[in-house]
Amino acid sequence: MSSTRPIRERNPATTAVVGVLGGGQLGRMLALAGHPLGVELVCVDPSADAPAAAVARHVTRDYADPEALAALASCAVVTYEFESVPVSAAEALAEKTRVSPPPEALRVAQDRLLEKQCFRALGIPTPDFAAVGSRAELEAGCEALGFPAVLKTRRLGYDGKGQRVLRSRKELDDAWTALGGVPCILERFVPFERELSLLVVRGQDGSTVHYPLVENEHEGGILRVTRAPAPGLTPSLQARAAEYGSRLCARLAYVGVLALELFEAGGELLANEMAPRVHNSGHFTIEGARTSQFENHLRAILGLPLGSPEVPEPCAMLNCVGALPDPHAVLSVPGAHLHLYGKAPRAGRKVGHITVTGEQALAERLERLRALPGVG
């Protein structure tokens, strides 16, 4: 019995081989979107049980490993599916093959200060912020911005990690120590009404499409539910967000899917952060949009025409966190589609998601799903 499954680079039916830094669930869903296009993925991920490995070639090496980089350098194009890959690795690859999105986008997205400065330079509103390189600068920043404020490490923060809310001077010492005294950014706390996100896709020829703004609901710093389009979305709000997304893409010579997280506060849109990759808040697009973010990312980086981002009817996405949902219970809800990532459950770990559609019935279906253990 043979269990080898060779990647057939020489198969004339293969459109392209795409290299990916990372092999998590985003890589897995990129790979699932790639096969119908004749696109095979090679994912570099040091984890032996990377979720993408079931559907893509898996190079079980560190992101900066020379052999891994050699494997990627032979691909038509290299992309990333999480943003903590070393910029140096992406830059080295860019000398050998096409790398999309460009390493510059990775560099900016990895640093909350560079990111906010980039937003500001483009006229994209953000919460007020100050650079904090020392305990003294933290003091000065709080003086300037007032309380409450949020202290965030410039690098390596995700899912609410690496940040502290400061409500008074008394909390500065603890927060500074807890975050390890590393370079930080201090931001004015924005009492926002909701968090929205925008997915932009930009092709090699500069053509750009925008998915409708979606509304994200977090709990414990982890995304739980996305509603698409964002309830009550107006054309003017969408146009404003799309303009911000387009400016960012143009500034970064961006190619691929870019996610921009925004706060809606008092009629204003404030940019919080960006992700230079497909994004959890775009998972709904698999069933909910004309073209999924995964297919559009591949189309973009391969120089193919982009697909329509239209969302024909309201839908929602619920993350499965910490526990595997019961497939029978999930699929007994009309309009529900289950996406498991092949990951063993652990507290706080995203192991899958559910998309649910249904126009009038959406709210009721959403509540049925949220009542299930580990869902939403």
Add this chain to the structure above:
Amino acid sequence: MSSTRPIRERNPATTAVVGVLGGGQLGRMLALAGHPLGVELVCVDPSADAPAAAVARHVTRDYADPEALAALASCAVVTYEFESVPVSAAEALAEKTRVSPPPEALRVAQDRLLEKQCFRALGIPTPDFAAVGSRAELEAGCEALGFPAVLKTRRLGYDGKGQRVLRSRKELDDAWTALGGVPCILERFVPFERELSLLVVRGQDGSTVHYPLVENEHEGGILRVTRAPAPGLTPSLQARAAEYGSRLCARLAYVGVLALELFEAGGELLANEMAPRVHNSGHFTIEGARTSQFENHLRAILGLPLGSPEVPEPCAMLNCVGALPDPHAVLSVPGAHLHLYGKAPRAGRKVGHITVTGEQALAERLERLRALPGVG
């Protein structure tokens, strides 16, 4: 660099391992639908470059090979993705594990005479027919049915192969010889207006859903274009077809997707043949229906609730035959989605398909796609 991609049967995130007799494009699309459900496929296919191998475990053995059968027997359920697998292999497997659809459906579908007799016994209209086991019976059959008539081998016919149209007595000798003197069925030639097909899905609990009837257009015996729903489809026509599909499923204790091909002639629906598996005329369901036939087949055979077969708006599917289409040209048509099967092109070989949606614009988009080499 590791290129092994182990199937993780023991991964707690795996819902089930499904065995499949066959590893062609249908197996490939089943596998792509399976991963999000946590379902891994093991496909048995003697061909080294089976299309499913890129996304499923591939056992490169003959369908009746003991080791292959042992591998399948350890699966939660076994299914087929083409119907020429030996019934004996399916029956042997059914003694060890669940086999869906039941081997009896395979037995009936493999024999055009049993199939037509089954339709007739259930009150499902068919073209008039006669069994032909000898040259003399051919003579008698033509006497009874008149000309034109169609002589078909009882077994192993597909894509227009294994059949001859008879227009007069003079053609009997040639046709009988050309088909090899094997057991045949003779059918009255029906000047049908169009060919329709119905996809039915029946769950383990007997619950049944029907996709809307679709219209199929053939050329050279090969399906070229499917329009879904069939233009001008009326509720009464749909209800009649659904009733036939339900009767068949109930009679065969069917579980899974069943395709029923029908002729529409003078307001009548005549059953032509059935396929106990996902079907080419159902490929449009990946983008065109609420739930794809591939996902619904897996849901059915795993005892999960069935998904909605609703088709929210008109769409069409075009086969790519004999040549790989240019992805750029295909995807520049709005609403078009490309599905390649990882097969090298050969004359008459189905190497992919395209789904296109678009309500008002559908006809124009369809024509743009049909103008491409190898499409439709």
